[in-house]
Amino acid sequence: MNAKNIVRVMTEADLAIVLEWRNHTSVRQQMFHPAEISEAEHKKWFSACAMNDKRHLLVYEEHGKPMGFVQFTELNAGKVAEWGFYKSPAAPAGVGRRLGSAALDYAAGSLALVKICGNVFESNKGSIRFHQKLGFELEGTLRAQHYDGVRYHDVWCFGYIFNGQGITGK
Numbered sequence: 001m002n003a004k005n006i007v008r009v010m011t012e013a014d015l016a017i018v019l020e021w022r023n024h025t026s027v028r029q030q031m032f033h034p035a036e037i038s039e040a041e042h043k044k045w046f047s048a049c050a051m052n053d054k055r056h057l058l059v060y061e062e063h064g065k066p067m068g069f070v071q072f073t074e075l076n077a078g079k080v081a082e083w084g085f086y087k088s089p090a091a092p093a094g095v096g097r098r099l100g101s102a103a104l105d106y107a108a109g110s111l112a113l114v115k116i117c118g119n120v121f122e123s124n125k126g127s128i129r130f131h132q133k134l135g136f137e138l139e140g141t142l143r144a145q146h147y148d149g150v151r152y153h154d155v156w157c158f159g160y161i162f163n164g165q166g167i168t169g170k
Contacts, residue, residue: 007106010057018069024089060099067091068099079114100134108162115161122154131158
């Protein structure tokens with residue numbers, strides 16, 4: 001990772017830009033909960049996450065400019081986390097890949113995670129390719145798992161294990 005590209009802890013100063021990204025149509029349409037979020041809801045979410053040591057809210061920057069958001073939520077299984085992410089809708093090509101690599105570095109180093117889980121709508125081909133390019137493996141499909149108010153969607157479950165940790169026989 002380039003020294004000028006970093007993942008850092010999200011602060012209150014980031015709330016407005018992260019909310020703007022999250023509420024952008026191109027981001028919302030790929031979310032499990034695609035409704036637009038109010039400023040009050042966003043602040044309440046941020047405050048609740050700040051009180052939970054299993055939630056890690058991060059901002060990805062390039063040359064000091066915020067370009068994306070990453071969230072890790074540690075599960076009860078210890079050092080296993082689910083993740084979510086999105087880049088600025090205005091970010092140039094290639095930012096997503098760099099964000100993903102920087103987030104994996106942060107997860108391995110600062111958080112000492114053993115595994116990251118990612119859930120993707122089967123129709124989100126871009127996110128599926130993204131996970132595969134980063135080295136995630138498809139672990140299964142949850143059929144008709146998510147109802148969006150119109151139809152049910154399959155959800156593909158991806159996993160990334162750092163250095164084979166926790167795998168019996170490795």
